[in-house]
Amino acid sequence: MSEGTTLLDDVRALLDDALERYRDDPAVAGRLRAQRRRLDEPLRLALVGRVKSGKSTLLNALVGARIAPTDAGECTRVVTHYRHGATPRVELHGTDGGRRTLPVRRADGGLRLELGGTPPEEVAQLVVDWPADHLLSATVVDTPGIASLSTATSARTRTFLEAGEGPAGADAVVFLTRQPQPEDIAVLGAFQAGTAGEGALTTTITVLSRADEVGVGRLDALLAAGTVARRMSADPQVQAVSAAVVPVAGLLALAGRTLRHGDYVALRALAGADQQQVSRMLLTPDRFTRPETPVPLSVEVRTALLDRLGLFGIRLSIALVRTGVPDASALAEELLHRSGLTELQRLLRVHFTDRGPQLRAGTALRLLESVLAEDPVEGADELWAGLERLRLATPDLAELDLLARSRSAGSPLPADLRAEGERLLGAEGTAPAARLGLPAGTPDDELRRAARAALGRWREAADDPLAGRPAADAAEVVVRTCEALLAGLDGSATEPGAGGAAEQRDEGEDERSGRGQ
Numbered sequence: 001m002s003e004g005t006t007l008l009d010d011v012r013a014l015l016d017d018a019l020e021r022y023r024d025d026p027a028v029a030g031r032l033r034a035q036r037r038r039l040d041e042p043l044r045l046a047l048v049g050r051v052k053s054g055k056s057t058l059l060n061a062l063v064g065a066r067i068a069p070t071d072a073g074e075c076t077r078v079v080t081h082y083r084h085g086a087t088p089r090v091e092l093h094g095t096d097g098g099r100r101t102l103p104v105r106r107a108d109g110g111l112r113l114e115l116g117g118t119p120p121e122e123v124a125q126l127v128v129d130w131p132a133d134h135l136l137s138a139t140v141v142d143t144p145g146i147a148s149l150s151t152a153t154s155a156r157t158r159t160f161l162e163a164g165e166g167p168a169g170a171d172a173v174v175f176l177t178r179q180p181q182p183e184d185i186a187v188l189g190a191f192q193a194g195t196a197g198e199g200a201l202t203t204t205i206t207v208l209s210r211a212d213e214v215g216v217g218r219l220d221a222l223l224a225a226g227t228v229a230r231r232m233s234a235d236p237q238v239q240a241v242s243a244a245v246v247p248v249a250g251l252l253a254l255a256g257r258t259l260r261h262g263d264y265v266a267l268r269a270l271a272g273a274d275q276q277q278v279s280r281m282l283l284t285p286d287r288f289t290r291p292e293t294p295v296p297l298s299v300e301v302r303t304a305l306l307d308r309l310g311l312f313g314i315r316l317s318i319a320l321v322r323t324g325v326p327d328a329s330a331l332a333e334e335l336l337h338r339s340g341l342t343e344l345q346r347l348l349r350v351h352f353t354d355r356g357p358q359l360r361a362g363t364a365l366r367l368l369e370s371v372l373a374e375d376p377v378e379g380a381d382e383l384w385a386g387l388e389r390l391r392l393a394t395p396d397l398a399e400l401d402l403l404a405r406s407r408s409a410g411s412p413l414p415a416d417l418r419a420e421g422e423r424l425l426g427a428e429g430t431a432p433a434a435r436l437g438l439p440a441g442t443p444d445d446e447l448r449r450a451a452r453a454a455l456g457r458w459r460e461a462a463d464d465p466l467a468g469r470p471a472a473d474a475a476e477v478v479v480r481t482c483e484a485l486l487a488g489l490d491g492s493a494t495e496p497g498a499g500g501a502a503e504q505r506d507e508g509e510d511e512r513s514g515r516g517q
């Protein structure tokens, strides 16, 4: 964390220096200033996909409250930022540059968003402040469907994602799809080119959305969705623009996040009733909400349950309660896990929030690099030197760069070591165990042994006389990663009570003693 803070401080200082040197070039100075401002703002994660792909529902599930509208209202046609704020607040930014505060209308523990009479085409964006802890790590942005029938509506999302005069509207994207089309891939490609550089997959995660519908309502629908997601992630077109594909049933996730004791009681009544009769009720929404039923639940209760969980969620919950899930919180946890939300949140942490400072520093440095290349200025040499110095001094930047290039065509990593290399670079998490492909909780001495073995392999690859220059350079980056990993592990072992004796025995070599302090 502190490392990240200093990195951003250094990048800020470099941008300030550049701003000074470009002060007579308003166009360039404007781009640099916009990027400089973004460094001080929270990260932005945008949800992008076709109309009705489930973006707003997933946003609500991520935030844990129904704040994004999921009906067909006009608000679904404007870009809306949801950011952390101590009290709820809605601000409309007009296309004319004006801003006005809209009244906050609460509903169902969440928000009912309205444009207050302004036509959608006159709204540049809405900014909602909401006091949810889940918004602390990133601002989440809901976008209008791409490739929607109204070209003006989809154009808003494209403009938002593309880096034009200013930086791109988002730092990372969750792309919701069931079957990505070339048009979608093009939008994502343009986003990446404008932010993290071509093939910088760390910035997009693909969600196979509404995953419960894949298996046409069967309880194992999510398993079927997992198979589809794996197939999708093997598609080179998808690989080229996305770090991972994960199936998520957003509606189920939202139900899990907002489940109440009352819901559990109603579900328990259904679970205790005659199975055949309940199965028949659950064939269609109409049947489930008919006035006359064999289960003692009012129409209102059943309608509310249907709204909150959907038929699939009700079926799955009943099955879980029958297997003995004892209360609302245990049921909520099961639903979250099965919905895929837990896994999506993990991926977002690994690929995005944990690396926030590096991602943003990388974007800023790339902008500076292109500015320097396109419009050389007096003193550019010093800026180039500053840029190089930062890159070299920040292993994470080199890691992200290599990780991105490794997944695009022509990976510089040797084919036989590529999977290991990507893992070491943090593709599956930046904790030592995740980098080494070992289970969380693996003892330090075992981690150290694995890290040393990896270091040996990668040193050999870096020194391979037959490897070309790009391959050797890439292997060198992984070598530095392994060294940093070892240094970190040594550092943790020298802390009081970390078992110095065991370490001595394990190390058996003093060449590294005294390092890592």
Ligand SMILES: Nc1nc2c(ncn2[C@@H]2O[C@H](COP(=O)(O)OP(=O)(O)OP(=O)(O)O)[C@@H](O)[C@H]2O)c(=O)[nH]1
Pocket (backbone or CB within 6 Å): 049, 050, 051, 052, 053, 054, 055, 056, 057, 058, 069, 070, 071, 072, 076, 143, 144, 145, 209, 210, 211, 212, 213, 248, 249, 250, 251, 252, 310, 312
């Ligand atoms: N079965 C099922 N339905 C879902 C899921 N997620 C969303 N839906 C439904 O799909 C419809 C559209 O959901 P939204 O979340 O509004 O989708 P969106 O992509 O934001 O739609 P637009 O903003 O209008 O483009 C709603 O009726 C949701 O209840 C899901 O995981 N499973």
Ligand SMILES: [Mg+2]
Pocket (backbone or CB within 6 Å): 055, 056, 057, 069, 070, 076, 142
């Ligand atoms: Mg929506």
